[in-house]
Each structure stands twice: as structure tokens, then as C-alpha cells.
Amino acid sequence: MTAITAIEEAGTLNSRLAGLDLAGRLSLVAGLGGRVVFTTSLGIEDQVISAEIGDHRLPIEVATLQTGRLFPETLALIEETESQYDIRIVRYEPEQGDIDAYAAKYGLNGFYESVEARHACCGVRKLKPLARALSGATIWITGLRRGQSANRADTPFAEYDPERSLIKVNPLADWDIDTIRAYVANNGVPVNPLHQRGYPSIGCEPCTRAIKPGESERAGRWWWENDEKRECGLHVHEETAVAAQ
Ligand code: SF4
Structure with a gap:
């Protein structure tokens, strides 16, 4: 598939997904063929997608980045989610040699x-494992939402990712947090108990704090960096990225 064809396919897919509900969106991409991978952080949005995949027995691989710095609550939720939905969540971990090299250069918490x-730490613990998780994938499903931060306000339903040569699908792009919470409550979806303690967005333990009233949902991520564009690099729109709007 050429890049131009992929961009056109992403644009067509974006339009088709817009008119469907969540189950329809996931069923559509699951039926496109190829390797379809959903990466979950076990956040509340991702739990909604895992529930749909499990409930509808969709042929979508579920993967998570086990960075080695996750909260104990997150680790427990991985197992609880697997059990409740009878799905396998494949853990992709960093290479020990990379961790050792990072610690030698920057210090463990550098x-x-x-x-x-x-960025170097996220590269070792997240980006390299993500590359392995997505190797050979044709579709990458994420739980990105437009309401999560200003940086994600224009998230499309489908876009071509030229760096990874695949189509990235964001089936919850237009869901707001109240809709997410209602789905979870109405369907008995297990969620991270940290959400109840002021953590709407949960990443690695040393890099996540609770937010204060009025702060954006992702304000507790890398809070010491005074930068509205804070991201770990997994979902950054590079200048070359092509969004199918
Ligand atoms: S979120 Fe923090 S601990 Fe996790 S990979 Fe990035 S820098 Fe490292």
C-alpha cells in the first residue's frame, strides 16, 4: 500500500466511522483484515474499548506497555480486565540493557x-516497546479523545501514521468524559481506583499526580514541565503526520 493510498483509505475510513456507534466502529476496523492492535493504558477510556472487544469477541489484539514504573493499581487492573472479559492483554516491556544504559547516563529518575x-526515558520504556507491539500491524486502535487536552482537540477517527506505516483509529474521539463515565457505570466496567482520587489520566507512577480543580484532564502528567504540548511521544502529531479529517 502506497502512502497516498493509505491516506485516501484513512480519509474514507474516517468518514465511515463518524456515522457509527462504538461497537460499529470497532467491528468495522476488526473486519478490515490484517493485524489490528489496540494499545491500552488501562485508563477509563481504554477500559471501555477493552469491554467492547471482550463482549463482542472481536478479533483485535490487546496490548499494553508495561514500563516497569506503573502504579500497583494499574498492574492489578490488567489482570482483573483479562479475567472479566476473558481477553489476553499482551505486556510489552523495555529491554533491560536499555534501562541500564538510561540509568547510567541520566540516573533512574533522571x-x-x-x-x-x-523523552529518553519514554523512548526506552514506551516508544521502543510500542514499536514491537505495532510491528506488522495494519491498524492501531487507541482511546484518544478530543476532550483530553488542547493537544488532542482535533483528534480524527482515522488518520494515516506515516512513521509507523499504518492507520491509527481513535473510536472514542468524539466521546466526552461524562459519556465515558456513564458507560462504565452502566456496564460494570472495572476501572483504576486512582480515578476516584483525582487522577483522570494515569501513566507511570513517578510521572503522574492528581489534578487540581479546574485543571485539564492531563495536567497531572509530567506536571513539572510547563508545556501545554506535554506528551510521551506515542501520539504526537509530527509535522509530517497526515490527519484524515
Ligand atoms: S512516563 Fe516517566 S517513568 Fe514512564 S517512561 Fe516516561 S519518563 Fe519514564
Whole structure:
């Protein structure tokens, strides 16, 4: 598939997904063929998608990035989710050699010292494992929502990811947090107990704090960096990225 064809396919898919409910969106992409991978952080949005995949027995691989720095509550939720929905969540972990090299250069918690050091840690613990998780995938499903942050306000339903040569699908792009919470409550979906303690967005333990009233949903992520564009690099729209709006 050429890049132009992929961009056109993403644009067509974006339009088709817009008119469907969540189950319809996931069923549509699951039926496109190829390797379809959903990466979950076990956040509340991702739990909705895991529930749909499990309930409808959709042929979608479920993967998570086990960075080695996750909250104990998150680790427990991985197992609880697998059990409740009879699905397998494949853990992709960083290479020990990469962790050792990072610690030697920056220190184990060197990510507090500079943006460069933080990006390097995310590169080792998230980006490289993500590359393995998505190797050979044709579709990458995420739980991104437009309401999560200003940086995600224009999230499309489908877009071509030229760096990974696949189509990225965001089936919850137009869901707001109240709709997510209602779905979870009405369907008995297990969620991270940290959400009740002021953590709407949950990542690695040393890099996530509870938010204050009025702050954006992702304000507790890398809170020491005074930058509205804070991201771990998994979902950054590069200048070359092509969004199918
Ligand atoms: S979120 Fe923090 S601990 Fe996790 S990979 Fe990024 S810098 Fe490292």
C-alpha cells in the first residue's frame, strides 16, 4: 500500500466511522483484515474499548506497555480486565540493557531533570516497546479523545501514521468524559481506583499526580514541565503526520 493510498483509505475510513456507534466502529476496523492492535493504558477510556472487544469477541489484539514504573493499581487492573472479559492483554516491556544504559547516563529518575532526559526515558520504556507491539500491524486502535487536552482537540477517527506505516483509529474521539463515565457505570466496567482520587489520566507512577480543580484532564502528567504540548511521544502529531479529517 502506497502512502497516498493509505491516506485516501484513512480519509474514507474516517468518514465511515463518524456515522457509527462504538461497537460499529470497532467491528468495522476488526473486519478490515490484517493485524489490528489496540494499545491500552488501562485508563477509563481504554477500559471501555477493552469491554467492547471482550463482549463482542472481536478479533483485535490487546496490548499494553508495561514500563516497569506503573502504579500497583494499574498492574492489578490488567489482570482483573483479562479475567472479566476473558481477553489476553499482551505486556510489552523495555529491554533491560536499555534501562541500564538510561540509568547510567541520566540516573533512574533522571526524567525530572530535563525534557531531553524525560523523552529518553519514554523512548526506552514506551516508544521502543510500542514499536514491537505495532510491528506488522495494519491498524492501531487507541482511546484518544478530543476532550483530553488542547493537544488532542482535533483528534480524527482515522488518520494515516506515516512513521509507523499504518492507520491509527481513535473510536472514542468524539466521546466526552461524562459519556465515558456513564458507560462504565452502566456496564460494570472495572476501572483504576486512582480515578476516584483525582487522577483522570494515569501513566507511570513517578510521572503522574492528581489534578487540581479546574485543571485539564492531563495536567497531572509530567506536571513539572510547563508545556501545554506535554506528551510521551506515542501520539504526537509530527509535522509530517497526515490527519484524515
Ligand atoms: S512516563 Fe516517566 S517513568 Fe514512564 S517512561 Fe516516561 S519518563 Fe519514564
